[in-house]
Amino acid sequence: MDVRGLRALVVLVVVVGCLVVPIPAASAVVADGGGETEQLTLQEEEDEPEADDEGLQLDDADEIHIDIYLYENGSATFVVDYRFPINDENESEEEWQAFRDDLESNPGEYLESEEEDWTDVATDGENATDREMNLSNFTVSVDESSAPRDLGHVEFTFEWSSFSHVELNRIEAGDALSGFTLMGDTTLQVFWPESYSAYDIDPDSDDRGEGSVFWDGDGTEFTDDQPRIVLIENSEATDEPTETEEGPAMPWLAVVGALALLAALAVVGWWLRYRREPDPGVESRSEPPADAGETPQEGPPPELxxxxxxxxxxxxxxxxxxxxxxxxxxxxxxxxxxxxxxxxxxxxxxxxxxxxxxxxxxxxxxxxxxxxxx
Structure with missing residues (x-):
């Protein structure tokens, strides 16, 4: 075989070898215009995470403030305030604005979710108290505040019937929240009517006002019997008399003189009545002594x-x-x-x-x- 035939045989062997050797399934070879090749890993392309476009949710709130307003008929008004920081380093202002726009466009979805959560709490309260309860009048509003820092507010309001147990002048509240967990970023404040005073509060709180009690989730963990608030109605008999309109200055000297004259007349009258000799021809007009048959009231002394x-x-x-x-x-x-x-x-x-x-x-x-x- 001559040299030319040998070269043709070598080329044929090389071509056949390239066709027989398989290309790995996980890779692809792509040739660019300069003759160089770029290997792409198909598995890496499939494992790339998808972008998260959900944005802010209620669970992302930085703080949750729950205010409860008690009424004498046993019902209560709940105000649940979700607070979101805005204008911070994380550029959350855009996220907050998108969240606000979505909530104002679709308030029904958020109301339905919030109502379901509190209905579960009320169901547990019914089972613990044997009182029939009802949640109603759910509303939601969005607002912003700038003091002491920039915050966005999503505020839910609703009514809770038979939340408290009322008996005469006594209100007992808190048993409807049996098993309620106060999370670390959540606060609970309960307000009561002005005509009532707190008789018992459990657990006790150092942050108490004239007509409210405040618990912070960071330092409070409720047990099965907590929270518990017992209120007693204030008495109306302690009302102070109303002040009359001011008149001209009282002539005190004349008043003192009049009192002295009245005292002197009283002394003279007493002396004339009891010190003069009785007239023998006139029967005594003094009142008869008390009935000798009457005895003082029997019974042990009060201290016993x-x-x-x-x-x-x-x-x-x-x-x-x-x-x-x-x-x-x-x-x-x-x-x-x-x-x-x-x-x-x-x-x-x-x-x-x-x-x-x-x-x-x-x-x-x-x-x-x-x-x-x-």
Whole structure:
């Protein structure tokens, strides 16, 4: 074989070898215009993550503030404020604006989600209290504030019926939140009517105002029986008399002189009545002495009686019926102590309690067991 034939044989072997050797399935060879090749890994292309275009959600809120306003009929108004920081280093202003636009365009979706979450909480409350509850009037609003920092607000408001247990002048709240978890970025503040005062709050809180209590999720963990708030209605008998309009300056010297003259006349009258000799021809007009047959009221001294016995003793003295406020005044007790003692007597069936107007009235039970309310 000559040289030319040998070269042709070598070229043929090389071509056949290239056709037989397979190209890996995970790679592709692409030739560019300069003759160089670029290898692309197909598996890497398939594993590239997709871009996340969901944007802000309610769960992304930096803080959640829950305010509860209690009413005398047992219902409550909830205000849930989701707060988002804006104008920070992460350029969250654009994200917040997109989130706000979406919420204002589709408020129904957000309301439905929030209502479902709180309905689950209310269902747990019904099971724990045996009270029938209902959530209604859900609304949502969007706002912004600049002090003390720039924040975006998404605020949900709704009504919760039978949230509290009401009995006469007593409101007990918190049992409807049985099992409620206060997260670290969440706060809870409860407000009550001005006509009520807090008698018991559990767990206690150092951040208490005149008519509210505040818990921070960072330092508070509720147990199964918490939170618990017991309120007692304030007495109207302690109202101070209204001040009259100011008149001209009082002539104090004339007043002092008039009082001195009245005192002198009283002394003279007393001397004339009791110091002069009685007329023998005139029968004595002095009042007869008290009936000797009357004896002072029997019974042990008050300090030997229990609190319950003192209330029952007072009822017997008053003919079987007395206003609760009179018990406060007569026994010099606080309204909270009086309410606690009366509640115990009422539970034991030793007294009956009913309302006349805005006042509680205590009465000894009737023989036939019927209510003594007029």
């Amino acid at each position: 009686l229990s609190n319950e016995e003192r209330v029952l003793h007072l009822l017997e003295q008053r003919g079987g019926r007395v206003k609760q406020q009179e018990v406060v005044s007569e026994l010099d007790w606080t309204e909270a102590k009086t309410s606690q003692v009366v509640s115990g007597l009422r539970e034991n069936g030793e007294v009956e309690v009913f309302r006349i107007g805005r006042e509680n009235v205590l009465a000894l039970p009737t023989e036939d067991g019927e209510d003594s309310e007029e």
